[in-house]
Amino acid sequence: MTESNYDEIMQLLCDRLSSLTNSGTQITPETNLISQLSIDSIKLLNLIMEIEDTFDVSVPINALTDVQTVRELADLVHKIKSAS
Amino acid sequence: MSSTITQLNAPLTQAFDFQPSSELQSTPTLNPLAQRLADFDTLTSALEYAAKGVTGYNFYDAKGNLRSVLPYSKLKQNAWILAQRLSGFDLPRGSRVAIIADTSPEFIELFFACRYAGLVPFAMPIPVNLGSHAIYVQQLRGMLESSQASIALANIDYISFLEEAVEGVACIQWVGTSEKLSKLPASNIELQSNHPDETAYLQFTSGSTRTPRGVVITERALMCNLQGIVRSGLEIRPDDRSASWLPFYHDMGLVGLVLAPMVTQISVDYLATRDFAIRPLQWLRLISRNRCTVAFSQPFGLKLCSLRVRESDLKELDLSCWRAAGIGAEMIRPETLRNFAEKFASAGFDENAFLPCYGLAESTLAVTFSKIGKGCKSMQVDSKTLIDKKMAARLQADGRKQNEFVNCGRPLPGHIVKIIDEDGQQLSEMMVGSVLVHGNSLMTGYYNNPEETDKALKSGNWLDTGDIGFLFEGDLFITGRRTDVIIVNGRNIRAQDIEELAEQQPEVRSREASAFGINSEDGTTTIVLVIECRLTSVTERQSLTTRLQQLVYMAFGVNCVVELVPPHTLPRTSSGKLSRFAARQGYIQRTNRTGQLSFVEAGDR
Numbered sequence: 238m239t240e241s242n243y244d245e246i247m248q249l250l251c252d253r254l255s256s257l258t259n260s261g262t263q264i265t266p267e268t269n270l271i272s273q274l275s276i277d278s279i280k281l282l283n284l285i286m287e288i289e290d291t292f293d294v295s296v297p298i299n300a301l302t303d304v305q306t307v308r309e310l311a312d313l314v315h316k317i318k319s320a321s
Numbered sequence: 322m323s324s325t326i327t328q329l330n331a332p333l334t335q336a337f338d339f340q341p342s343s344e345l346q347s348t349p350t351l352n353p354l355a356q357r358l359a360d361f362d363t364l365t366s367a368l369e370y371a372a373k374g375v376t377g378y379n380f381y382d383a384k385g386n387l388r389s390v391l392p393y394s395k396l397k398q399n400a401w402i403l404a405q406r407l408s409g410f411d412l413p414r415g416s417r418v419a420i421i422a423d424t425s426p427e428f429i430e431l432f433f434a435c436r437y438a439g440l441v442p443f444a445m446p447i448p449v450n451l452g453s454h455a456i457y458v459q460q461l462r463g464m465l466e467s468s469q470a471s472i473a474l475a476n477i478d479y480i481s482f483l484e485e486a487v488e489g490v491a492c493i494q495w496v497g498t499s500e501k502l503s504k505l506p507a508s509n510i511e512l513q514s515n516h517p518d519e520t521a522y523l524q525f526t527s528g529s530t531r532t533p534r535g536v537v538i539t540e541r542a543l544m545c546n547l548q549g550i551v552r553s554g555l556e557i558r559p560d561d562r563s564a565s566w567l568p569f570y571h572d573m574g575l576v577g578l579v580l581a582p583m584v585t586q587i588s589v590d591y592l593a594t595r596d597f598a599i600r601p602l603q604w605l606r607l608i609s610r611n612r613c614t615v616a617f618s619q620p621f622g623l624k625l626c627s628l629r630v631r632e633s634d635l636k637e638l639d640l641s642c643w644r645a646a647g648i649g650a651e652m653i654r655p656e657t658l659r660n661f662a663e664k665f666a667s668a669g670f671d672e673n674a675f676l677p678c679y680g681l682a683e684s685t686l687a688v689t690f691s692k693i694g695k696g697c698k699s700m701q702v703d704s705k706t707l708i709d710k711k712m713a714a715r716l717q718a719d720g721r722k723q724n725e726f727v728n729c730g731r732p733l734p735g736h737i738v739k740i741i742d743e744d745g746q747q748l749s750e751m752m753v754g755s756v757l758v759h760g761n762s763l764m765t766g767y768y769n770n771p772e773e774t775d776k777a778l779k780s781g782n783w784l785d786t787g788d789i790g791f792l793f794e795g796d797l798f799i800t801g802r803r804t805d806v807i808i809v810n811g812r813n814i815r816a817q818d819i820e821e822l823a824e825q826q827p828e829v830r831s832r833e834a835s836a837f838g839i840n841s842e843d844g845t846t847t848i849v850l851v852i853e854c855r856l857t858s859v860t861e862r863q864s865l866t867t868r869l870q871q872l873v874y875m876a877f878g879v880n881c882v883v884e885l886v887p888p889h890t891l892p893r894t895s896s897g898k899l900s901r902f903a904a905r906q907g908y909i910q911r912t913n914r915t916g917q918l919s920f921v922e923a924g925d926r
Contacts, residue, residue, distance in 0.1 A: 269871075270451055270452075271451055271452055271870075271871050271874045271875070272867050272870060272871045272874075275870075275880045276451065277810075277878075277879065277880050278449075278450075278598075278810050278812075278878050278879065279810065281451065282598050282599050285599055286599045286600065289599070295383065297478065298447065298448070298449060298595045299447065299448055299478050299479060299482070301448075301449075301450070301451050301452075301453075302448045302450070302451075302452065302453045302454040302457060302482075303452070303454050304451050304452060305451065305452040
């Protein structure tokens with residue numbers, strides 16, 4: 238997978254998070270999903286469903302335990318996408 | 322992170338490319354074997370019988386494809402083979418074995434392997450929260466230490482967490498996957514049969530890292546509860562079939578949807594909890610396609626279905642086969658059921674299938690069941706009488722403020738429910754108080770924890786459920802859950818566990834944190850954490866608040882409101898103990914939500 242795909246993933250995540258959380262927070266790769274965006278379990282499920290549908294991947298639930306920022310989430314999706 | 326992912330990618334990628342084999346067939350619903358309804362001494366004798374038939378467990382993936390099939394006959398064989406490996410460790414009978422309980426055939430095989438080998442299995446949760454790695458490992462370690470487990474098992478997806486957790490835990494002799502276990506040499510020690518008085522399993526009920534509580538359930542208590550569930554609760558028949566997404570590490574998932582089907586020799590179709598939560602439609606599709614008749618859910622699961630299933634998906638569903646839609650594990654709000662029934666009526670769902678019930682892990686699983694096939698009954702009571710007199714008075718006139726409570730039905734045969742006041746005096750019908758249970762399904766105690774056991778098991782072997790309710794014509798109505806458990810989005814969270822997290826922060830002293838739940842109009846619960854705080858700097862206060870919110874999220878997957886208050890704000894009892902009930906009332910008054918003032922003080926256990 239190329240850099241542009243990574244950027245695409247990052248862009249999509251930022252867009253989706255922005256509409257999901259509906260807050261004025263400017264979303265950057267360093268934004269913390271928990272403390273800054275208050276992603277609760279329902280929002281998280283919505284987000285994962287969209288990621289899975291858009292990129293045709295399966296996000297393993299155990300991998301989310303090491304995700305706190307938008308960049309870490311993008312890295313994870315990129316990694317899964319590259320391996321599939 | 323990289324190591325986890327590298328390990329994971331292999332099986333998962335493979336899993337995702339999996340093409341359903343034309344040869345793989347789910348176990349049938351109808352069984353040539355004559356049905357026996359839980360009339361066994363022990364779990365293994367029940368499995369010996371079920372293995373003579375053709376039914377069993379079926380596992381489906383996120384796309385609804387059948388991924389693996391485990392007939393009871395194969396379960397018996399595989400469990401036996403693994404039991405011979407477990408025997409090789411030469412552990413004393415009753416030694417504990419920890420298993421991370423993914424929704425997989427491996428978990429069930431290991432669980433029964435333990436029973437064949439005379440060992441006591443217990444299920445540990447899988448991690449579900451963002452950023453929860455470190456705290457999850459601590460939670461595992463807490464359970465391993467509390468149970469003094471000798472062996473710890475997980476599948477390939479979770480073994481790395483377990484390997485981290487066992488570091489420095491002295492009691493653990495061996496850690497590994499089911500595959501690694503199967504490669505050990507078989508011992509030639511003859512496996513002994515189990516006795517009904519032996520412990521069947523432990524069930525952990527708390528995410529505490531310091532004081533987890535493992536409920537001890539004997540074979541006798543388990544079989545007693547299973548009999549009640551399948552005979553009088555569900556009236557199980559030979560043509561029944563179950564579908565479940567409930568996690569195997571919860572009592573309702575394990576006892577209700579793994580063990581109850583096996584002791585009645587019926588087939589079950591499983592969907593992983595994660596796959597249900599993301600696409601609840603898959604569960605309904607399984608029910609519809611495989612003509613399932615018995616499927617349980619927490620109210621939260623029904624809410625997810627109502628919220629996330631699209632109108633256009635309804636056409637393909639035929640839910641008319643679903644005769645027992647069991648609802649339990651948290652307070653049932655009638656609206657949740659009404660919304661579900663309304664939405665799925667066009668898909669053939671019959672609202673008479675709703676089967677509200679009440680129970681808790683300390684009584685194996687079930688305490689009461691409403692009458693099967695009659696749907697959800699509720700009672701409207703006058704709010705003012707409820708608050709002023711702690712009495713449920715049926716609503717006489719319109720326009721008065723009312724509360725509606727669901728009828729959870731009668732105790733299972735051989736069980737008694739009574740309601741008592743603060744002084745321990747038994748109350749008459751319609752009077753609201755603490756719910757106590759007596760019967761043969763009760764736990765023998767919390768493992769290795771006499772202090773907590775004494776709080777829960779009162780004299781005469783009455784279990785104090787900590788819940789609040791009243792009886793009417795023998796039926797139980799729950800009006801409030803214990804204040805020490807907060808239920809958010811279907812997860813039970815102990816207030817004490819949240820307070821414990823807060824007290825681990827250097828700025829927070831012990832007994833200066835109080836956690837409780839408050840409900841909004843639409844029934845959603847928010848966790849509030851009130852901290853007595855001496856910090857004056859705005860930055861430091863903000864830092865503490867953010868850190869606490871983050872920690873609570875990582876440990877429990879929920880957001881919370883943190884309120885910092887001056888020292889001595891939190892109300893204490895004469896013995897200096899914090900009162901969560903009073904702390905909650907105080908918070909509600911400070912934030913002007915007086916409409917929510919609670920009417921009965923629940924027992925802080």
